[in-house]
Amino acid sequence: MDPQQIYREALALYHEGKSPDAVQKLEALLKTHPGFEEAYEALSVIYSKSNRLEDAVETAKKWIRLNPLALMAHTNLSRFYLEKGMIAEAEHEQAEARRLSWAEELKQKKMKMPKADPLEKIERFKKVIALDPNDVLGYYSLGDAYLENGKAQEAIDSFLKGLEVDPQHSSSYYGLGQAYQAVGEKEKAREVYLKGIQVAEARGDVMTQKKMEARLRQLD
Numbered sequence: 001m002d003p004q005q006i007y008r009e010a011l012a013l014y015h016e017g018k019s020p021d022a023v024q025k026l027e028a029l030l031k032t033h034p035g036f037e038e039a040y041e042a043l044s045v046i047y048s049k050s051n052r053l054e055d056a057v058e059t060a061k062k063w064i065r066l067n068p069l070a071l072m073a074h075t076n077l078s079r080f081y082l083e084k085g086m087i088a089e090a091e092h093e094q095a096e097a098r099r100l101s102w103a104e105e106l107k108q109k110k111m112k113m114p115k116a117d118p119l120e121k122i123e124r125f126k127k128v129i130a131l132d133p134n135d136v137l138g139y140y141s142l143g144d145a146y147l148e149n150g151k152a153q154e155a156i157d158s159f160l161k162g163l164e165v166d167p168q169h170s171s172s173y174y175g176l177g178q179a180y181q182a183v184g185e186k187e188k189a190r191e192v193y194l195k196g197i198q199v200a201e202a203r204g205d206v207m208t209q210k211k212m213e214a215r216l217r218q219l220d
Contacts, residue, residue: 003033011042019050037067044076045131048083056080071100079137121145136166143175152182170200170208177215190219
């Protein structure tokens with residue numbers, strides 16, 4: 001059978017709430033088609049959402065061994081490490097993903113200064129959300145990409161959806177406040193920052209709390 005068809009069937013099973021069946025299909029697919037990179041991404045994410053973080057990490061590592069230049073492999077591995085509380089490893093993979101993004105930008109556009117393409121980021125994180133509609137980091141990253149591309153209203157929508165998934169995600173409050181500021185909604189921005197500061201303080205997110213406090217002082 002066509003590997004793309006098997007892959008689509010696995011995603012359909014996952015969205016139907018049949019994660020074990022999706023995992024089984026993807027694992028079988030990688031045995032017969034070990035070079036099918038999309039299957040590594042889907043399988044690692046499903047492992048993560050099924051509380052199988054060790055399997056998620058190992059699958060992402062296998063993908064990287066197959067293709068060390070796979071940007072999303074490093075991005076996802078960073079997220080998995082973060083979920084495990086392995087901050088140093090998460091930051092390392094995030095830095096590698098950023099380096100690969102810059103390298104690809106330089107290769108394609110021959111730019112002297114590295115600058116990630118925000119439109120490319122938007123499409124990338126839309127794909128992440130399509131795979132997992134409950135991924136708060138996906139919504140946050142998409143909102144951040146929208147802001148970078150001057151699409152503040154779209155950013156607002158994305159940050160709000162992320163906060164529906166996780167009302168305690170302090171960085172999403174910071175992003176939402178910035179987006180409201182960008183469209184001139186200063187009062188809404190102030191309300192968001194005040195709420196976000198409370199959340200960040202309760203969670204111990206010191207850096208995010210300080211950023212929102214600084215923004216709030218600018219508004220005042």
